[in-house]
Amino acid sequence: MALILTFLGKGGTGRTTVAIAAAKKLATQGARVLLAGVDPGPSLGLLLGTSTSPDPQELTQNLQVVQFQSAVLLERSWEEIKKLEAQYLRTPLIKNVYGQELGVLPGMDSALALNAIREYDASGKYDAIVYDGSGDQTTLRMLGMPEILSWYIRRFRKVVEDSDLWKTVSPFIQPISSAVLNVSWTGDNFAQQPTNEVNNLLERGKAAIADPSRTAAYLVTTGDPTAVATAQYLWGSAQQIGLTVGGVLLNQEPVTEGISANFSPLAVSSLPICPPSDWQPLIEALPDLRQAASAPKPIEIDISARQVRLFLPGFDKKQVKLTQSGPEVTIDAGDQRRNISLPPQLSGQSVKGAKFQNSYLTISF
Structure with a gap:
């Protein structure tokens, strides 16, 4: 299993440069590193001094780079879907629809990128994957997908399974879903095993996000007040998906008492201005x-x-809302919503009190 690192911050603060430096640092320490870029523009290739492609290519010893291209990822996934359709349906519906024809719909990029990261992680070829994403809420929503999807499965599974529509389309929908989630199903345990395997897959994804030795983010900022405020907001939003923020990287400026106070108790590291050829x-x-x-x-x-x-962190009391409509507790903070799956000892118990102090929300049952 690889260590997955990503960087959060306002655009223009140097996230891509920092991601490249981080990948190089890990590679020089002996780790097998994959640097994955999602921006289709030329910036990553220009900074690296080489062209990039949708397939990993060697950059230096222990370091490979890949440029995610949603259209390519979608095309490859579509071919797997067609194979499953042909396997499970006597009269395939989409056999004459080709992956090369498909356009990428809004929201697909994140799901395709997350699946690609998962597959590279599962390959066992890398000790670290450095993901140079958008560095904003889009990245956080992508990493929060296992949590959100598992909630939808928990809450809607019984309703859907009991519906006539599901009984009609499940022989097709379930194997198609497995193409995206890479789940292997067999005929004898078709009804129960797929759901269990999907749940296990999502649980592994949630566990990876919640484990800072597996997945972590670092904030990248300058001294500009807007950049600092954005980094603080993303810090708090990362907590909402269970993602640990390991520290702050202050780009091209010295650390001041004010900056340290804004991000306490995180360590703030100052990064120097470097010439393009000297990393x-x-x-x-x-x-x-x-x-x-x-x-x-x-x-x-x-x-x-x-x-x-x-x-x-990054939120005040007025920005945090707690509700309990069912057996779980829901927390709204900023533009992120989190449903907390409670242990059996607390599940279904009513909230007796809550207080927000020193950036901590304490809920009592």
Whole structure:
């Protein structure tokens, strides 16, 4: 399993440059690294001094680079879908629709990119995957997909399974879903195994996001007040999906007391201005990117005290809303919503009180 790193921050703060330096740093330490870029523009290739492609190519020792192209990812997935359709339907409906014809609909990019990261992680070829994404809410929603999808399955599974529509289309829908989620199904356990395997896959995804030794983000900012405020907002939003933010990278400026206070208790590292041909000063200025586990945990559950604590920096009390409409607790903060799956000892219990103090939301049951 690979360490997955990504960088969050306002556009123009140097996220792509930092991602490249991070990939180079890990590679020089002996890790097998894949640098994955999602921006279809030329910036990644220009900074690397080479052309990029939708297939991994060797950049230096231990370092490969790939440029995600949604149309290519969709085309490859479509061919797998057609094979499954032919296997499960006697009269395939989409056999004459070709992947080369398909356009990418809004929202597909994130799902395709996440699936590609999962497949590269599962390949066992890499010790670290550095994802140079949009660095904003789009990246966070992508990484939050396992949590959101598992909630939809929990809440809607019984309703859908009991419907006449599902009984009609499930022989086709279930295997098609497996093409995206890479789940292997057999005929004898067709009804139960797919659901179990999908749930297991989503649980593994949630566990990977929640484990800072597996997945972590770093904030990239300058001293500009707008960039700082954006980084703070993304910090709090990352907590909402259970993603640990390991530290702050202050690009091309010295660390001041004000900056440190804005991101306390995270460590803030100052990154130097480097000439295009010399990456070494920037590489050396980066912190140990494997130490995100020392950062505050997004959520802590204390069963004995019957409390749940969420770390929500970047938000004030007015921006945080708690509701309980069912057996789970829902937290709204900013533009992110999180449904907290409680342990059996607390599941279904009513909230007795909540307080927001020092960036922590403490919920008592």
